[in-house]
Amino acid sequence: MNILLIGSGGREHALAKALSASPLCDALFTAPGNPGTASHGTNVPLDVADHAAVIAYCREAAIGFVVIGPEAPLVAGLADDLEAAGFRCFGPSAAAAQLEGSKAFTKELASEFDIPTAAFARFSDLDPALAHLRAAGAPIVVKADGLAAGKGVVVAATVAEAEDAARSMLGGGLGAAGAEIVVEECLVGEEASVFALCDGTHAVLFGTAQDHKRAFDGDEGPNTGGMGAYSPAPVVTPALEEEIMARIIRPTLDGMRARGTPFLGILYAGLMLTADGPKLIEYNVRFGDPEAEVLMPRLRTDLLAAMIAARDGTLDTLEPSWSDHAALTVVMATKGYPGAVGKGSVIRGVDAAEAIGGITVYQAGTARSGEDLVASGGRVLAVTALAPSIAEAQSLAYRGVEAIQWPEGFCRRDIGFRAVARERG
Structure with missing residues (x-):
């Protein structure tokens, strides 16, 4: 079937690579995409905020399944409009996407269904x-x-x-x-991300990861969208996985269904592992970025088939398979990020990095200027390595970084430091 992927970031490049490898995928189209997604299919210059234009394109291109990558189209109801027009879609309804679209909505849901989270108050x-x-x-x-x-x-x-x-x-x-704002107690512990594939009734664990939000080494500097990540998260043991599914993920799914807004799609739980057990910090209703860049290289299950099962309500038959290897990604950003950044600086060496072996360079804020690959945003590349351990993946990823020639870029040099220290005892 023909697949339409919505989005243009590093997450979408990672999803595009995985979706295009599915035997169910005849052709992949990405709207609007980036130079990385173009290597796995065809980019389409659609305004994804124009739902009528997206639907018209789906009819024109005989699209059989739509995957929505970012949160904004989900909160805006693109999945609802596509389904109403007869197009099967991976992603929650606008009502269910409030789990990310409204912090207060999620806190109230957690309170109602006894889901552990930080104490809070809301104010307008x-x-x-x-x-x-x-x-x-x-x-x-x-x-x-x-x-x-x-x-x-x-x-x-x-x-x-x-x-x-x-x-x-x-x-x-x-x-x-x-x-409106939500004011919360400050939880103490180690953060981790847990992903669950959901079909409204069933939830299947779909990987764990840890990311680095601060801009600079040692977790210093301003918060960013993420400067790197690794998977799996060593701190999330099998016993802790089951506790998280039992106390946080499944009650959320049950609560959403009880409210008449069942959740279908990927549920991304940002958690704090406190002395009192795991607590929910926030939900996202899509794959994270850069977390997708470390989940997709490890996934051995057909991603498209899994997404279709989530949409069709048949996840009870799915048992995802994962590589035993670890994945680690280092985000290369334009100097000045997360503040104002310049655009148009030339990037060289992506092919050389990928030629090392075990490395994929996912593209996020990139564009083409003639034959040149240029930076077009803040977070630009995600240099990702797959290796037997996090320490080996870290070493390999930084070899990839060194192969890229981009004086206007920067990256953290300590991605994975906690996990590497844990591995080494």
């Missing part, structure tokens, strides 16, 4: 929010309720910092995303 007016912050003290977490492109969470070390965040968000600094 500044004065009560400030009073709460002063009474609670720091450290404390301030979150914009809506989608804020990774800029809506402030882990405040002082009350003054928390007050500034609340003023900024409620004052319109993040637009509609900050019209």
Whole structure:
């Protein structure tokens, strides 16, 4: 069948490679895609916010299945409109996508269905929010309720910092995303990501990962969309996996179904592993980026078949298979990220990096300028290695980084440091 993949980032390059390898895929189209996705199919210059245009293209290209990569189209209801037009789709409805689209929605769901998470309060007016912050003290977490492109969470070390965040968000600094805020206790522990494939009734564990949000080595600097990741997450033991599925993932699925908004798609749980057990930090309703870049190289199951099973409600027959190897990705970003960055700098050496063996360079913020590959955004490349251990994958990934000639780029040099230390005892 013909497949349409929605999106243009490193996640979509990773998904495109996996989808195009499926025997069920006759042709892959990516809208709008990037130079990386073009190597696995055909890029289509669609405005994915124009749902009528997407549907018209699906009819024109005889699309048999649509995979929606990013969160914004899901929250905007693209899956609903595609299904209503008769096109099978991987991704939740707009109602179910509120799990990512509204922090307050998720916190209330967790409260209603006894899902462990941080204590919270929600505010749409500044004065009560400030009073709460002063009474609670720091450290404390301030979150914009809506989608804020990774800029809506402030882990405040002082009350003054928390007050500034609340003023900024409620004052319109993040637009509609900050019209309401959620204030949470600051959980202590190690973070991990757990993914579950869901068909509305059944949930199947679909990998674990850990990422690095801070821009600089040693987890210093501003928060970013992610500077690297590795999979599997060594801290998530088999016993902990089952606890997370039993106490967090399955109750969420049951709660969404009970509310009449069943969740179909990939549920990405950001967790804090506390002394009191795993607690939910937040949900995403799509594969993470750069987490997709470390999950896809390890996946041995047909991704397209798994997605179709999720959409069709037959996940109870699926047992995903994974490589025993570890994957680690190093994000190369334009200097200045996560602030303002320049565009158009030339990148060379991607082919040389991939020629090393065991390395895939996923493209995110790239474009073509004549024959040149150029940077077109903040996070630009995800240099990914697959190897028998995280330490070996780390070493191999940085060999790949060294092969890339891009003076205008930078990366962290310590991706995976906690896992490597854990491996070495």
